[in-house]
Amino acid sequence: MLKKILSFGLAAGLLAGVPLFALLILNRGAPPEHGMVIGYTLMLIALSLVFVAVKRRRDDELGGVIRFWPAFLLGLAISGVASLVYAAAWEVTLAVTKMDFGTEWAKMYLAQSRAKGLPEAELAKLAAEMDEFKRNYANPLYRFPMTMCEILPVGLLVSLAAAALLRNPRFMPAPRPGSPR
Structure with a gap:
């Protein structure tokens, strides 16, 4: 079980983190305009491996039946490993690009607020x-768990969905021996 958690978690974390790294390198360290949409889409795609892992456990190891809580906990464990890998990939990205994300994000947020006509006060x-955020974000002990909190809620939702769907043995049943796939 630990091997399954680590392998699927590592794969999901890399599937979410490596494209993020590549996009920032290609953009020369500047955050893309639609970065949040791209990032969460990558996370959702990567964390679809939770569904695959739970289905494999149900079909290959448990004879086609899995209860909600074991399925949910397997998904959460995989999501936890994926979150660690994703946050580590973000730290590597920041180190390689020398990007000061906290400052860039604060500038963008202030500019958007100014454009919306927020009063001067x-x-x-x-x-x-935003100055306090920049100071906090410069500290890896603040930034790392904050980055994990980006992907972990997605993992929670995917784990809930996988457990809820796959607890029903009639949902995507395993092919019977001798039947065409």
Whole structure:
């Protein structure tokens, strides 16, 4: 079981982290305009491996039947490993690109708020909050768990969906021996 958790978690983390790294390298360290949509889409695709792992466990190891909680916990464990790998990939990305993401994000957020017509008093308060964010984000002990919290909720949702669907042995049943696939 541990081997399954580690292998699927590593694969999912790399599937989410490596394209992120490549996109930032290709963009020369600048965050893409639609980075959030791209990032969460990559996470969802990568974490589809949770579904594959739970289905394989149900069909190959448990005779076609798995209960909700064991399936959910397997998915959570895989998601946890994937989150660690994803956060490590982000740290490598920041180190290689020398990108100051905290500053870039704060600038973008302030510019968007200014464009929305936020009053000067609120902009000043927001600027102070963004300065604090930049200071905090520069610390890897703050940044690493924060990065993990980007992907972990996606893993939680995928784990819930996989467990809920695959607990029903009639949902995508394993092919019977001798039947065409």
